[in-house]
Amino acid sequence: xxxxxxxxxxxxxxxxxxxxxxxxxxxxxxxxxxxxxxxxxxxxxxxxxxxxxxxxxxxxxxxxxxxxxxxxxxxxxxxxxxxxxxxxxxxxxxxxxxxxxxxxxxxxxxxxxxxxxxxxxxxxxxxxxxxxxxxxxxxxxxxxxxxxxxxxxxxxxxxxxxxxxxxxxxxxxxxxxxxxxxxxxxxxxxxxxxxxxxxxxxxxxxx
Numbered sequence: 181x182x183x184x185x186x187x188x189x190x191x192x193x194x195x196x197x198x199x200x201x202x203x204x205x206x207x208x209x210x211x212x213x214x215x216x217x218x219x220x221x222x223x224x225x226x227x228x229x230x231x232x233x234x235x236x237x238x239x240x241x242x243x244x245x246x247x248x249x250x251x252x253x254x255x256x257x258x259x260x261x262x263x264x265x266x267x268x269x270x271x272x273x274x275x276x277x278x279x280x281x282x283x284x285x286x287x288x289x290x291x292x293x294x295x296x297x298x299x300x301x302x303x304x305x306x307x308x309x310x311x312x313x314x315x316x317x318x319x320x321x322x323x324x325x326x327x328x329x330x331x332x333x334x335x336x337x338x339x340x341x342x343x344x345x346x347x348x349x350x351x352x353x354x355x356x357x358x359x360x361x362x363x364x365x366x367x368x369x370x371x372x373x374x375x376x377x378x379x380x381x382x383x384x385x386x387x
Contacts, residue, residue, distance in 0.1 A: 189227045192217045193241050196234045205235060236303050242281065243307040246271060250314045260322030264315070264340060265365055271344055272361040275351070282352045312337045343368040 195217035200208050210231055214221040228234045249270045253263050275281045315337035322328035328336075343364045350360040357363055 185227075188219070188223070189237075190241075192219065192224055192227055193234070193237050197238050197241075200235070200238070205231075210234070232299065236299055239300070240304050240307060243304060243311070245274070247307060247311050247314075249274075250311055254314065254318070260318045260325070260327055261369065263318050264368075267315070268340075268344055268347070268365055269361055272347055275348055282348060312341070315340050340368060 192213065196208070196213045199212050199216050203212070208231070210224055211221055213234065214224045217224070224234075228237060250267055253266050253270070256263070256266070258266065312334060316333035319328060319331065319336045319340075320333040323330055323333065347360040347364040350357045350364075
């Protein structure tokens with residue numbers, strides 16, 4: 181795609197992102213997106229064949245940004261655990277600095293997007309798989325160096341993505357959690373089981 185075309189496509193995506201964040205996906209009209217982007221309605225359709233394509237484009241754009249963070253973190257001289265922590269922190273900062281992301285990924289919008297799941301899989305799933313593989317590589321490295329106990333890397337990577345979603349859900353729901361990102365990290369790295377100290381051993385034996 182030529183530079184000017186890429187810039188116009190991005191401008192439309194940013195405009196759509198703003199409008200959907202304010203009004204919700206179902207209430208958003210293509211005319212509103214065009215007006216916000218400063219282009220004709222027909223121009224929007226030159227880049228996106230319909231409104232579901234715009235939604236998929238926005239999600240794909242967010243995934244691309246998330247993957248940039250993963251790639252930049254991978255290049256830094258950090259331990260596997262510190263890399264995962266940095267990624268989670270960076271993703272969280274990005275969402276907290278732009279709450280519109282939460283609106284875009286709200287239950288209403290996700291359910292609406294399910295009607296175009298075939299296109300979603302085609303355009304967004306490759307980025308999700310790429311991201312999962314990158315996270316799994318960090319975890320695999322941590323297992324090999326002894327920083328992590330032996331786990332299945334890809335499954336752990338999926339759980340890492342779930343941990344991020346949990347942190348964002350806590351933010352969106354306004355739960356009284358002082359630092360959702362740090363709390364989720366502690367749970368992800370340490371789980372919920374208490375250390376096997378004397379009190380726990382005594383309780384298990386019933387003595």
